[in-house]
Amino acid sequence: MGRRARDAQRPRRDTAVVRWLRAQPRWWPLAAVGLIVLVVVGWALWPEAEPEPRQREYRAETACLLTGAAGVAAPEARPVWTGMQDASLATQVKVQFLEVDGPQTGENAETFLASLVQSRCGVILAVGEAPVRAVGPTAARFPAAKFVAFGVATPGPNVVVEEATDPESVQRRARDVVAALASVKD
Template sequence: MLLVVVAAGVWVHLAGRQDGPPDTRARQYKEFDACLLTGDKGIAEGTRAASAWQGMQRASSETRARINYVPVTGAQSVTNTRPFLNSLMQRQCGVLIAVGAPQARVAQEAAAQHPEVRFVLVDGASTAGTGKAGNVTVAQPDESLPGVVADVIGRAVDASGQ
């Protein structure tokens, strides 16, 4: 009985091997990452982050940029948000979209230190003075958000030469 199980395991292993070229239907991404920093609800339907994510998906489809998101877990505060933003900055995101008041505030602070990264801030509050840096776009949490996000990512990918 044991021999049959071992033989079946070897067969399954060998049957799963892929010799030859990779599947040409697999999507080939560019070396460009766009990252989304959200509140604890992530990209759940009906959230502002879900709308931003739609724009990111569209941009990825058009440009082949890789996209990902990180929800801030725990307290929804500036202090708790910083380590999450820092983890995204270590991934070398070319575009960072921050949705939510603490996320946008921390991203605004980081924009001055990372001029090579494009930032999109979405907090729905008064954003007077936050769009002055050349690498910051302030987006409103309305029906135009997916288009704004897709446009910023598309321009950043083009500018990167990828």
């Protein structure tokens, strides 16, 4: 006698789970599969939340600041840099600064101003004794560049001199210069 014939003659011993499954209506497996499909489709079609941007999106314009060796921490540079940052937050114009390294002379600062011109800064602000002294000769070499000197300097066709002394006025003027850069391209 074959194995199938022997198994057919033996009485079936169903476990409790098998008996319970046989007692259920015939549609329950289809309902379970349908529920699984519904959950998967719902998950796949659920709208994704917009990811938080990792960095600010800036405009194409850049405003640059040249400072003495102390950088933006210098008392005369701090309000200029703060005003530039305020305008950047409001207009998305990029702002950056560069410190004069080495001897604090006008001749040495001219090199740093020229590098900012080559960086395609839309406007270059200068604060501190050496950077302000370098504005005149550098502006003469680069007539298409725009300069703003915060201190005693000679105005020119591409040089604006800001002689404000109180920090609030200096900060406000720096903010206005950078904001104006944004409105030129609009």
